[in-house]
Amino acid sequence: MTVNFQYVGVDVSDTLSNFTEEKLKKLFNKYEFLISATVYFKQDENKHETGKICNIELSLPGPRIFATSTERNFEVAVRETISDLERQLSKRKEVFKTH
Numbered sequence: 442m443t444v445n446f447q448y449v450g451v452d453v454s455d456t457l458s459n460f461t462e463e464k465l466k467k468l469f470n471k472y473e474f475l476i477s478a479t480v481y482f483k484q485d486e487n488k489h490e491t492g493k494i495c496n497i498e499l500s501l502p503g504p505r506i507f508a509t510s511t512e513r514n515f516e517v518a519v520r521e522t523i524s525d526l527e528r529q530l531s532k533r534k535e536v537f538k539t540h
Contacts, residue, residue, distance in 0.1 A: 442469045443477035451482050457515055464523050465497075472530050476500040482515060495522045499530075506530065 444465055446458050461480055469475050477500045485492025488511075495518035496509040506529045510521035 442466065442475075445477070445479045447479070447481045449481060449483045450486075451484050454515075457482065457519075460516060461495075461519050464519060468499075468523065468527065468530065472501075472534065474501050475530075476502075485511065493518050495519050497522045497526060499526060501533070503533070506533070 442465070444462055446453075446461070448454075465478050465480075469478075479498045479500075481494075481496040481498075483494040483496070485494055491511060491513050493513065493515045494509065494511050495515060496507070497519075499506045506526060508522045508525035508529065510518045510525065512518040512521060
């Protein structure tokens with residue numbers, strides 16, 4: 442499991458990185474065809490209250506899967522993004538099963 446973190450305009454946080462890695466580890470265990478993940482944390486300059494953005498891109502066979510969410514804090518954004526990814530992965534797994 443390879444996870445790359447990029448903090449864009451945000452201070453680097455080890456606790457946030459560890460939290461995200463724990464959540465992604467569950468995905469990697471459930472879907473064995475995943476190769477790597479790239480996580481971007483950003484702050485929306487216009488929305489200081491709700492401008493915490495989390496983008497996650499997953500590498501796997503076929504096209505990459507991408508999800509993003511904007512929330513009040515990064516932890517909630519990570520949960521939302523991973524639930525979106527899980528939905529996409531379950532659809533992709535159905536495609537793998539039919540072939």
